[in-house]
Amino acid sequence: MAEGKRIVTTPLISLITINYKQAQVTCDMLESTKALTYPRFEVIVVDNASKDDLAERLQQGNYPNVKLVVSPENLGFSGGNNLGIQHAKGDYYFLLNNDTIVTPNLLEQLLIPFSQHPEVGVVCPKIRFHDQPNIIQYAGYHPLNSFTGRTWAIGLMEPDQGQHDKPGPTWFAHGAAMLVSRDVLKRAGSLDDSFFLYYEELDWSARIRRAGFQIYYQPDALIYHRESMSVGKANAMKVYYHTRNRLWFMRRNVTGFSLLVFYLYYFCLALPKALIQYMLPWQPAYLKAVKDAIIWNLTHTTKPPTSVSMPVAIAGN
Known part of the structure; x- marks a missing residue:
């Protein structure tokens, strides 16, 4: 697989996730990564000033490829992921919510579009709800309605019957899970810290597309999402x-x-x-x-x- 002038046969993937006072939820996700079949990945957990027992849980849970980065302040989604990227060594960055559960062949499937389409800069999996495992949360995004400032996920709340199993470009990445190439950060920059929480992936997606990249939906990759666990359903x-x-x-x-x-x-x-x-x-x-x-x-x-x-x-x- 070519990336710039360097040939990477089995690229290193840096999986980056953020913990904020959810040590058990984060460990549940990390447990699911033990079943990943991809041979080269590291895991970086950014703790956003949680002051919980995450460090102890990581020691007890036998996570040898996990690096814990502790932030003295809550940097939000944008800043937390950017801090994780600073500590990452990978050829690709996989930004993954801590309230997700991965499936074994996830990383292999996410890499496929990069080798097939050189214009691809970000790949997102199909996302289903964890508590309703056959109900779709994300199968790509519709375009932005420039008059209302709204967009909406394709397939949202639909039973998954294979109706959204065609891979292809989409308008926006989903913040719960996105595999991003190094070239994207070089040309489009990283997440904007000013957002802190919400809309940051939409803003980043817009900049990524303006930089000439495609955002790609890969239905053969799948995760399950426990939606809104970090801030609750409404507050x-x-x-x-x-x-x-x-x-x-x-x-x-x-x-x-x-x-x-x-x-x-x-x-x-x-x-x-x-x-x-x-x-x-x-x-x-x-x-x-x-x-x-x-x-x-x-x-x-x-x-x-x-x-x-x-x-x-x-x-x-």
Whole structure:
């Protein structure tokens, strides 16, 4: 397999995962990696200032190829993965959520598109829900709706009957599992730390595609995902970062008329709807999260993207 000028017959894969106060969940994922059949991979666990018993669990669990990197502060998803990349030695970086379970031939399958299509920079597996193992969470992404700032996963909540088993390019990577080549970081950079949590993989995907790479969906690779274990199904922090980063993502990646329409849609429809939803049951913490997210965007500036606006998909909101 060629990568730049170097021939790598069996490339080293650096599997990077983040732990935040979920030592047992992280160890469950690491246990599943023991069944991986790929012969050359390292595992880097970044602990985001958890102060839990992860180190002791790693010693007791017999994980000889695991390197623990402890951050003195919580760097979020973006910063945690970037810290892991700094410690990685691999030819490819496999960013994997700690709340996932892998399947044995996962890494071999993820590597295949890189050898078949030189323009591929990122490969993502099919993702099913851990608690509903035949229900799809991700089989690629639809294009961004530039008017609403929304996209949605192909196959979401569908029973897996093979209807999404065709591999091919897709619009966005899924943050739960993405195999990334070294060349991507050289040309597109790494995850942007400003996102901290949510939308960071969408922003990175947009930059990766602007750099000339394809993002590829590989259905023959499979993982199972315990969704939203790190921050819960709904809380103020999730509301804050979803609100803040939806605006931040659009400001960084959409321009012109599409961005104007988005502002009109968001501030005249989407935001009032959210405020009403939080006011009726009286959730002041959520209302404060929305206010803080708007203020953050008013006090942070970003340079416009160098490329044209993304294609519009009218369906969905």
